[in-house]
Amino acid sequence: MKRLTRDEMARRVAQDIPEGAYVNLGIGVPTLVANHLDPSKEIFLHSENGLLGMGPAPAPGDEDDELINAGKQHVTLLTGGAYFHHADSFAMMRGGHLDYCVLGAFQVSANGDLANWHTGAPDAIPAVGGAMDLAIGAKQVFVMMEHLTKQGESKIVAQCSYPVTGVQCVSRIYTDLAVLDVTSDGLAVSEIFTDLSFDELQKLTGVPLIDATRRAAA
Template sequence: MNRLTRDQMAARVARDIPEGAYVNLGIGLPTKVANYLPVDREILLQSENGLLGMGPAPAPGEEDWELINAGKQAVTLLTGGCFFHHADSFAMMRGGHIDICVLGAFQVSTTGDLANWHTGEADAIPAVGGAMDLAIGAKQTFVMMELLTKSGESKLVDACTYPLTGIGCVSRVYTDVAVFETGSGGARLVEAVEGLGIDELRSLVGVPLAA
């Protein structure tokens, strides 16, 4: 089984973002998506710290540290892009003006519940950020994550055991081995990496999975 690299995962997510979409990329792994957006599509990236029209990461040595995303990474600004107060940015998110947000996750349930801000462990540092606002405010929520934990447990689960970020908000999950749709009808396989059959995938995730 050939697992996708993180860059390949980002490129796969980018393929599904349509022309004219307003998109927010969450902190961490989802920020890589900015580097793989098709050049023939106009896609406007928004950052909750107050950017619209965000471009890909700058070349090494060309960073402007007064221009950063919500994860404090240096970014670029496309022609026509703008920056503004973060309160206005959150109004965009909460007001339903973001078409797609791409978030990382600790767990996603088959019905689309999302847990991505805290593991519940006593020594873990919680990090809510704008995730709750995005998960509920965006028209679609995509999750980008590796399918298994370091101990081999599936992050796609029947029910989240970590504190929830949002309920029934995730529509699609992109992992290093497969893409899934989630919702009220449960999880469905969209595609898997070459060499991974549906039965083997079902044994990996341990949850009901429609083909």
């Protein structure tokens, strides 16, 4: 079964970020979205450690150890970008000043509950970071994750079994197989990236789906 790579997933998410948007990219795979944003669009990337106006990752050899994002990855700063205090950064997040955030997840429920900070495993290290603040503070929450766990279980579930980060906060889910919108009627599949049929995708997914597909361009 063919799946999108993480870079291909990031490219698809980037297509849905409109010009003028203020966006936080969560730690991990979501940071790849920065490398696929249209440079002709003015999009303001925010990081909770106190950056606004981030650009793509620097070229090899151009890294600045004093310019990193919240995930400790080297970043660039676009013209007009700004640095500010950590507390001010969280005030932006909690105050509803971000249009979008893109987060990774362990699980997302059918009604948009998000679990992304702890699996509950006794040897796992909890890592909530700013995810709770983003989940309730951003106007729209996009989740970017693999459709299945390494054990082949659906990460899209009827009810989260892991500790919840935010309740009914997710608006759209991007996986390596499909794009799903959280609606009042349930999860609506708007795109399937692979050669899977809708029925095959349904069998892989832990909740009933609504077929609203328009096949993604090859």
